[in-house]
Amino acid sequence: MAVVLQAKDAIEWAYRGEGAVNLILAYCGKSPDFVGKILRIQKVPRNGSESENGPSALTMHECLVWGELEGLISAPTREIAEHLYVQQVMCPLLGSKHVDAGIRVLVSREFLEAVDNKVLCQRPSWRVDAAKVNPLCDSVLLVADHSIFPHVSGIIKDDFCVSVEIKPKCGFLPISEFIAPENAVKRSITRFQMHQALKLHQGKISQISKYDPLDFFSGSKDRVQNAMKSLLLTPQNNFRVFLNGSLIFGGLGGGADSTTYMVDRAFDYALKHVIRAEDGMRTKYFLELVTESVFKSGLLNRLLEVQKLDIIDIEGAIHLYYDIVSQPCMVCRQKGEKERYASLHSIPRDQSLKIVRDYLTSATAKDLSMMISFNSRENGDLESSCSTVYLESTNQSFDYKASFIDLDMKPLKKMEYYYKLDQQIVSCYVQMMRAAKEVDNRERVKETSQIS
Ligand SMILES: O=P(O)(O)O[C@@H]1[C@@H](OP(=O)(O)O)[C@H](OP(=O)(O)O)[C@H](O)[C@H](OP(=O)(O)O)[C@H]1OP(=O)(O)O
Numbered sequence: 227m228a229v230v231l232q233a234k235d236a237i238e239w240a241y242r243g244e245g246a247v248n249l250i251l252a253y254c255g256k257s258p259d260f261v262g263k264i265l266r267i268q269k270v271p272r273n274g275s276e277s278e279n280g281p282s283a284l285t286m287h288e289c290l291v292w293g294e295l296e297g298l299i300s301a302p303t304r305e306i307a308e309h310l311y312v313q314q315v316m317c318p319l320l321g322s323k324h325v326d327a328g329i330r331v332l333v334s335r336e337f338l339e340a341v342d343n344k345v346l347c348q349r350p351s352w353r354v355d356a357a358k359v360n361p362l363c364d365s366v367l368l369v370a371d372h373s374i375f376p377h378v379s380g381i382i383k384d385d386f387c388v389s390v391e392i393k394p395k396c397g398f399l400p401i402s403e404f405i406a407p408e409n410a411v412k413r414s415i416t417r418f419q420m421h422q423a424l425k426l427h428q429g430k431i432s433q434i435s436k437y438d439p440l441d442f443f444s445g446s447k448d449r450v451q452n453a454m455k456s457l458l459l460t461p462q463n464n465f466r467v468f469l470n471g472s473l474i475f476g477g478l479g480g481g482a483d484s485t486t487y488m489v490d491r492a493f494d495y496a497l498k499h500v501i502r503a504e505d506g507m508r509t510k511y512f513l514e515l516v517t518e519s520v521f522k523s524g525l526l527n528r529l530l531e532v533q534k535l536d537i538i539d540i541e542g543a544i545h546l547y548y549d550i551v552s553q554p555c556m557v558c559r560q561k562g563e564k565e566r567y568a569s570l571h572s573i574p575r576d577q578s579l580k581i582v583r584d585y586l587t588s589a590t591a592k593d594l595s596m597m598i599s600f601n602s603r604e605n606g607d608l609e610s611s612c613s614t615v616y617l618e619s620t621n622q623s624f625d626y627k628a629s630f631i632d633l634d635m636k637p638l639k640k641m642e643y644y645y646k647l648d649q650q651i652v653s654c655y656v657q658m659m660r661a662a663k664e665v666d667n668r669e670r671v672k673e674t675s676q677i678s
């Protein structure tokens with residue numbers, strides 16, 4: 227008999243965090259069906275009406291793009307279609323060992339309302355203002371809790387588990403021939419770095435991140451280590467650390483400017499049950515441990531391949547989008563350069579569909595996060611289904627498990643937004659660089675005139 231979570235069950239679920247689209251609850255009860263799991267519950271924007279945002283299946287054009295997936299066209303709701311997407315697209319690409327697609331659990335409206343009320347005071351206020359739990363969902367996702375350590379028997383071991391969450395963002399520079407000459411900077415500066423300038427300008431962050439995705443994906447241990455140090459200095463929504471499921475570093479509830487993290491000594495101290503080292507040294511060794519496991523897992527090579535399914539950049543893919551939705555191409559119209567993109571507008575439909583499908587898959591891969599959980603291996607621990615990593619600095623071995631989370635399908639209609647955002651990011655960056663150069667020049671002129 228299928229379980230349907232009721233209002234009374236809400237007490238056993240505690241707020242864990244959230245992103246823009248989903249609310250995450252961790253199980254704190256005793257039912258073996260739920261121990262070690264989280265619930266991923268869809269939210270709905272407060273400014274949208276319930277019926278507009280209630281469960282609906284894919285659009286007609288999305289069915290064209292994703293129609294080859296088994297059961298997709300007949301999927302009665304978007305949630306079911308998205309679940310199929312994770313199972314059939316993202317799992318094979320990223321490796322089923324690293325993805326828990328989860329199972330759908332039925333919920334009553336009363337359960338969703340009870341949860342919404344219960345977690346209200348724990349959520350960041352700007353997230354509360356933006357969205358609430360979608361009361362119209364009839365099911366939610368039950369997924370493994372990657373912030374605690376899984377064990378062979380399914381039983382959670384009674385010791386310390388530390389886990390990191392990293393949102394690496396796009397790890398390569400585009401080389402598409404369709405990038406307009408005025409946007410050539412995209413070939414040499416990462417989208418992440420340029421986006422930082424826009425976020426700063428919009429007041430979404432107070433400081434530019436020191437993190438460079440190219441370091442993280444470089445394949446060089448020193449550069450990965452560098453990326454880890456930068457994440458520690460400016461975590462934003464790219465870096466979090468949990469101890470036994472509780473956040474000990476990084477911002478709760480996502481968002482770009484996280485400031486609610488432990489700093490320096492407190493974080494170092496919190497690691498004392500995990501990293502055997504003197505005060506002040508644990509953070510450094512912990513970063514070494516993460517670097518080592520990121521390296522050993524080979525996860526980034528795989529992720530980069532999926533990100534690189536975006537071969538012609540949004541500046542190319544947008545033209546195919548307009549063909550798929552049978553609308554006049556707004557970009558060609560706006561640019562008045564029809565000839566330049568004529569080759570794109572004349573490719574066979576099945577190829578357009580594949581390129582856009584790959585673009586959207588890549589968009590998921592550019593936005594997902596990875597979680598790596600660690601459990602110290604004691605001498606007596608013989609049996610382990612996990613990979614192990616050795617931390618030379620402290621002479622400790624750890625079991626670790628690496629997983630990807632947030633593998634949502636990106637809506638096809640977001641293509642227009644992606645194009646606009648891309649142009650906005652580049653133009654803001656170019657303007658900021660120009661302004662910085664002018665200031666620089668003025669200072670130089672001033673210095674020269676002072677000397678002479
Ligand atoms: O466009 P980006 O790179 O800002 O990515 C968005 C993320 O912003 P950030 O990583 O902070 O820059 C954004 O993250 P936050 O809400 O800022 O934590 C979302 O992940 C968004 O995806 P979706 O709309 O929830 O499906 C993300 O949108 P997608 O581009 O992945 O659709």
Ligand SMILES: Nc1ncnc2c1ncn2[C@@H]1O[C@H](COP(=O)(O)OP(=O)(O)OP(=O)(O)O)[C@@H](O)[C@H]1O
Binds near residue numbers: 245246264373391466
């Ligand atoms: N399986 C999991 N195990 C442990 N923690 C998780 C899991 N899934 C999500 N979380 C936590 O909840 C947070 C929000 O989850 P998620 O990224 O899935 O939300 P989202 O709304 O889809 O995000 P986005 O804003 O990127 O669209 C994550 O950053 C992570 O800290």
Ligand SMILES: [Zn+2]
Binds near residue numbers: 545555556557558571
């Ligand atoms: Zn066009």
